[in-house]
Amino acid sequence: MKTTNMMPEDQLDLAQKRDRMQQRVKASLKRRHAQEKRFKGMGMAAVVTALAFVTLLFFTILSKGLPAFWQATLTLQVYFDPEVIRIDPKPEKRSDESEGAFQQRYLAWQTQLGFVNFNRIILDSLAREIPEAPEYQRDALRLVTSGERFALRGLVEKDPSIIGQTLTLDLLADANVDVWMKGNIDRNLPDAQQQLSARTRAWVDELQARGVIKSKFSTALFMNPDSRSSLASAGLAGAFMGSLMMMLIVMFLAVPVGVASAIYLEEFAPKNKLTDLIEVNINNLAAVPSIVFGLLGASVFILWFKMPLSAPLVGGLVLSLMTLPTVIIATRSTLKAIPPSIRQAALGIGASKVQSVFHHVLPLAIPGILTGAILGVAQALGETAPLLLIGMSSFVASVPATPFEQSTALPVQIYLWQGNELRNFFEARTSAAIIVLLALMITLNALAIWLRKKFETRW
Amino acid sequence: MGQPSMNTLKVTLPESADSQALPQGNIKMSARDVKVFYGASEALHGINMDIYENEVVAFIGPSGCGKSTFLRCLNRMNDTIDSARVTGKVTLDDQDIYDPSLDVVQLRAQVGMVFQKPNPFPKSIFENIAYGPRLHGLVDNKTDLEEIVESSLRRAGLWNEVKDRLDAPGTGLSGGQQQRLCIARAIAVSPEVILMDEPCSALDPIATTIIEELIDELKGSYTIAIVTHNMQQAARVSDRTAFFHLGNLVELSATREIFTNPQDTRTEDYITGRFG
Ligand SMILES: Nc1ncnc2c1ncn2[C@@H]1O[C@H](COP(=O)(O)OP(=O)(O)OP(=O)(O)O)[C@@H](O)[C@H]1O
Ligand SMILES: [Mg+2]
Numbered sequence: 001m002k003t004t005n006m007m008p009e010d011q012l013d014l015a016q017k018r019d020r021m022q023q024r025v026k027a028s029l030k031r032r033h034a035q036e037k038r039f040k041g042m043g044m045a046a047v048v049t050a051l052a053f054v055t056l057l058f059f060t061i062l063s064k065g066l067p068a069f070w071q072a073t074l075t076l077q078v079y080f081d082p083e084v085i086r087i088d089p090k091p092e093k094r095s096d097e098s099e100g101a102f103q104q105r106y107l108a109w110q111t112q113l114g115f116v117n118f119n120r121i122i123l124d125s126l127a128r129e130i131p132e133a134p135e136y137q138r139d140a141l142r143l144v145t146s147g148e149r150f151a152l153r154g155l156v157e158k159d160p161s162i163i164g165q166t167l168t169l170d171l172l173a174d175a176n177v178d179v180w181m182k183g184n185i186d187r188n189l190p191d192a193q194q195q196l197s198a199r200t201r202a203w204v205d206e207l208q209a210r211g212v213i214k215s216k217f218s219t220a221l222f223m224n225p226d227s228r229s230s231l232a233s234a235g236l237a238g239a240f241m242g243s244l245m246m247m248l249i250v251m252f253l254a255v256p257v258g259v260a261s262a263i264y265l266e267e268f269a270p271k272n273k274l275t276d277l278i279e280v281n282i283n284n285l286a287a288v289p290s291i292v293f294g295l296l297g298a299s300v301f302i303l304w305f306k307m308p309l310s311a312p313l314v315g316g317l318v319l320s321l322m323t324l325p326t327v328i329i330a331t332r333s334t335l336k337a338i339p340p341s342i343r344q345a346a347l348g349i350g351a352s353k354v355q356s357v358f359h360h361v362l363p364l365a366i367p368g369i370l371t372g373a374i375l376g377v378a379q380a381l382g383e384t385a386p387l388l389l390i391g392m393s394s395f396v397a398s399v400p401a402t403p404f405e406q407s408t409a410l411p412v413q414i415y416l417w418q419g420n421e422l423r424n425f426f427e428a429r430t431s432a433a434i435i436v437l438l439a440l441m442i443t444l445n446a447l448a449i450w451l452r453k454k455f456e457t458r459w
Numbered sequence: 460m461g462q463p464s465m466n467t468l469k470v471t472l473p474e475s476a477d478s479q480a481l482p483q484g485n486i487k488m489s490a491r492d493v494k495v496f497y498g499a500s501e502a503l504h505g506i507n508m509d510i511y512e513n514e515v516v517a518f519i520g521p522s523g524c525g526k527s528t529f530l531r532c533l534n535r536m537n538d539t540i541d542s543a544r545v546t547g548k549v550t551l552d553d554q555d556i557y558d559p560s561l562d563v564v565q566l567r568a569q570v571g572m573v574f575q576k577p578n579p580f581p582k583s584i585f586e587n588i589a590y591g592p593r594l595h596g597l598v599d600n601k602t603d604l605e606e607i608v609e610s611s612l613r614r615a616g617l618w619n620e621v622k623d624r625l626d627a628p629g630t631g632l633s634g635g636q637q638q639r640l641c642i643a644r645a646i647a648v649s650p651e652v653i654l655m656d657e658p659c660s661a662l663d664p665i666a667t668t669i670i671e672e673l674i675d676e677l678k679g680s681y682t683i684a685i686v687t688h689n690m691q692q693a694a695r696v697s698d699r700t701a702f703f704h705l706g707n708l709v710e711l712s713a714t715r716e717i718f719t720n721p722q723d724t725r726t727e728d729y730i731t732g733r734f735g
Contacts, residue, residue: 271541341578347539348574349591349644350567359590360580 061438065431071218071232072173072181074144074207076125079166080156084120087112090160113157118149122171129212130203139199143207145174147230172220173213175231175425177204181215184424195422221432225399226413231422236433238399242312242392242407243381243440249316249403250323250380255373257320258327265328266335267357286325293322294386302390309391313403318390319380326379330372334365367452374448378441384411410437487512487652487682488533488570493547495528495537502528504706505547510652515674515683517693517714520703521729526686529703530654533684534570535563551652568595571650575657577637579629579644584621587629587640588612591648607647615643616673635666642673646681653677655685659692671696690730694718702726 091105119141126133126140133140148171155162176195179185181204191198207213224235269275297318301307307314338361346356362369387393392408393416400407408416414433420426488510495503503525510516518526528537535556537543549556556566568591579587588608591597598604608625612618617639621632629640638658645653655674659667667689674683674696687693693700694714701711702723710717710726721727 339578341574341576342580344536344539344572344574345578345580345641345644346590348534348536348567348572349594349648350564351590351594352564355594364581 061431061434064428065433065435067182068428068432069217069221070215071220072178072213073216073218074171074173074213076122076169076171076212077128077166078121078125078152078169078171080152080163081121081124082164084124085116085156085163087116087156087160087163090157110157113153116153116156118152121152122148125171129207129210136199139197139203142174142196142200143177143203145172145230145232147224147227147233148172151233170216172218172232173204175422177213178232179422179424180204181208181213182428184428221429222436225397226395226408226416227397228395231420231425234417234429236410236413236436238396239408239410239413239433240436241399242315243410245312245400245403245407246316246319246409247377247381249313250320250377251373253316254320254323254327254376254380258324258376259331259369259373261324262328262331262335263357263362266332267361268353282325282328286329289385290322290383291385291389293318294389296321297386298389308404308406310394310396310406310408311404312400312407312409314390315387315392315407315409316403318386319383322383322386323376323380326376327373330376331365331369334368334372335361337368338364367455370451370455371448374444374451378444378448381444382411382437382441384409384415387412388415410440484512484514486510488549488551490529490532491548491550493529493532493545493549495525495532496544496546497540498542502706503532506708508701508708508711510682510684512682513678513680514698515678515685515696516711517697517700518684518686518703519688519690519693519700519729520709522688524703525706526703527656529708530572530656530684530686533652533654534567534572536572538563568648569650570652570654571645571648573638573641573645573653573655573658575660577634577641577661579632579637579640581628581630583626584612584629584632584640585625587644588647591644595648597648611643611647612640614646614673614677615639616669617643633666635662635669638662638666638670639673642670646677650681652682652684655683657686657688660688667692690718702729704729 088109091102091109093102122144123134123137123140126143130140151171152169173181174196177200180187180196180201185195194201196204204213220233221235222240223237224233225238226236227234265275265278297314301314301317302309342360342364343356346360347353351359387409393412394406394408395416396406396408398405410433414430414437417426417430417433486509490506490508493503493506494501506529508529518530520526528543531537531540532545532549533556535545537545545557551566551569554561556570580590582590585608588611589604592604592607598607609618609622612621617636620636621627621640629637632640638661642653642658659670662670671692674685677683678698685693685696697714699711700714700717702709702717702721702725704725710721710723712722717726718730721730
């Protein structure tokens with residue numbers, strides 16, 4: 001009886017309650033929508049800001065750096081005057097001669113060639129365009145960058161038969177000529193503050209008007225090592241080779257070792273205190289500031305193992321150490337993501353542990369492993385701090401032929417150029433070097449994406 | 460039948476089993492006092508069971524009672540779980556399968572397994588089947604291999620559906636087809652025993668029927684242990700049914716007996732609860 005009496009009241013109560021609740025929900029709706037909108041707006045703003053900064057970055061770097069690929073170049077008739085180039089014929093190896101003896105004769109010939117005054121040749125060529133050049137040798141020689149002497153010498157050494165001939169050659173203009181032509185220096189500055197004499201500047205303008213000096217695409221940036229005496233021909237080749245060697249060392253050291261340890265830790269190692277400790281330490285290592293690895297490299301590889309300073313070998317080892325945790329962590333998380341059902345399927349049919357891993361798990365993990373590895377290598381490629389500590393920030397004017405020779409690296413080269421006194425010239429060159437580094441990075445990342453796609457399409 | 464003791468029922472006494480029209484035959488596998496520990500907790504409290512040659516035995520029981528755990532003891536899949544520890548004795552043809560001298564690879568070739576979720580390799584249909592025979596070196600040439608692939612697929616009732624696309628990925632098949640592919644993969648290495656852990660739980664009624672028919676067909680030549688939550692399925696496919704509860708084997712007898720005349724109240728509660 002009681003319950004039936006209660007019913008209508010209860011229902012009334014419930015209806016009221018529901019009504020109130022609906023009202024509250026409605027009231028809160030507005031706030032919730034506003035919140036959602038705000039969140040969306042902030043997200044969009046963040047993305048747009050980020051994009052804007054990236055665009056700005058690329059725009060400034062490209063607009064600053066791209067002109068550096070075109071350098072002021074003089075096109076001159078160069079007469080290889082036998083009167084100036086007085087040298088013996090290039091030694092040929094005789095059949096009755098030992099290798100050592102031939103080397104000695106060749107060296108003597110090279111020394112002879114080294115004494116030739118190629119500035120004379122350049123002056124003579126300039127005189128064809130500027131008749132008064134011989135009278136103002138200093139001013140005239142400022143037109144052509146000093147490194148071109150050695151370029152001419154190289155031509156003769158390669159093929160002495162050009163002696164006596166007249167060749168049309170492109171000679172790089174001095175860095176200051178380039179700066180003047182590109183308008184990177186205020187033309188109204190008084191003489192005292194100009195890098196070039198008034199006469200040289202007048203010649204540049206005249207030669208430019210006659211088309212003898214032109215901005216031409218120059219390979220100097222890519223083909224030459226760094227230089228301090230002939231700034232216009234300073235290039236990235238040395239740094240590029242150094243970076244390349246280090247990248248190879250990282251690829252062949254950090255990647256296999258990292259992948260192997262990750263596979264072992266993830267698939268085979270027993271789960272116990274020791275492996276937990278190792279895991280924690282690997283994660284910690286990944287968070288260690290890179291400069292610490294540089295210190296480690298300096299004290300272990302250079303002080304203990306007496307490895308050479310500034311060598312890509314040491315750089316590669318240091319970067320490998322730095323990259324190792326990244327590779328291990330990336331590989332492990334890839335392996336973790338492979339469904340255990342695949343392993344069970346293989347084990348259930350009688351595959352051994354190793355077989356199940358190598359036949360089934362690894363093929364599925366390869367895209368992820370490759371991506372992790374390549375991103376690790378790319379990270380190593382862009383690293384500067386640890387290299388400074390092992391002496392790779394020193395000036396090196398040669399392209400290393402082996403990983404034991406002195407070298408620098410692309411990011412370090414950028415850092416060095418950034419600090420060069422001739423800012424008008426090197427600002428653009430620094431940006432050009434950044435473009436090269438970025439291009440390399442983008443290529444690596446694209447490779448990672450491509451590899452991932454390629455291996456993923458195998459379902 | 461007397462008071463059923465907790466772990467050992469008629470199981471250990473094949474003579475008494477005879478009276479219930481159980482399959483006559485040799486004991487294929489037997490478990491004695493099998494306990495499984497996950498870390499410190501004991502999941503199975505001493506199981507005794509005999510499984511006869513070419514019979515189908517169904518494992519039923521509430522969730523978490525240890526059916527899968529026991530099934531995994533029979534082909535040592537528990538070895539792959541780090542925390543799991545197995546004690547007691549399990550034999551296959553009177554050989555102790557936990558004997559250190561026995562190679563687990565060979566055991567798993569003899570005792571195949573089909574999992575709850577179809578898990579074909581992400582490779583072609585052909586490769587899925589061919590993997591086992593190749594792994595164990597069962598074939599000498601490609602023709603033999605193709606023969607095995609075809610006959611396995613035929614036995615699993617999948618041949619007609621996939622014969623034109625053996626190069627297509629196994630993962631591209633429907634759920635039911637995938638499960639039959641997994642069964643075909645298991646029988647491709649000619650195991651003596653097949654363990655199935657809820658093979659139909661992810662399948663629709665039609666695919667389930669196909670698999671049940673397949674089990675029926677296989678039972679002439681294979682010994683099958685199947686875990687299921689589906690009472691009708693247990694009743695349909697199995698010769699004998701084992702009821703597990705909280706890590707104990709409560710009752711094991713002929714399927715008809717279990718469903719019509721359970722000896723233990725727990726069995727009865729469970730079955731009647733399910734059947735309403
Ligand atoms: N890998 C594991 N680690 C720890 N405990 C486990 C593990 N696998 C199972 N267990 C425990 O062992 C007991 C038995 O589990 P099992 O999977 O055998 O049950 P089941 O009968 O198959 O259940 P279901 O019907 O839900 O599949 C459960 O209490 C479970 O929590
Ligand atoms: Mg289970």
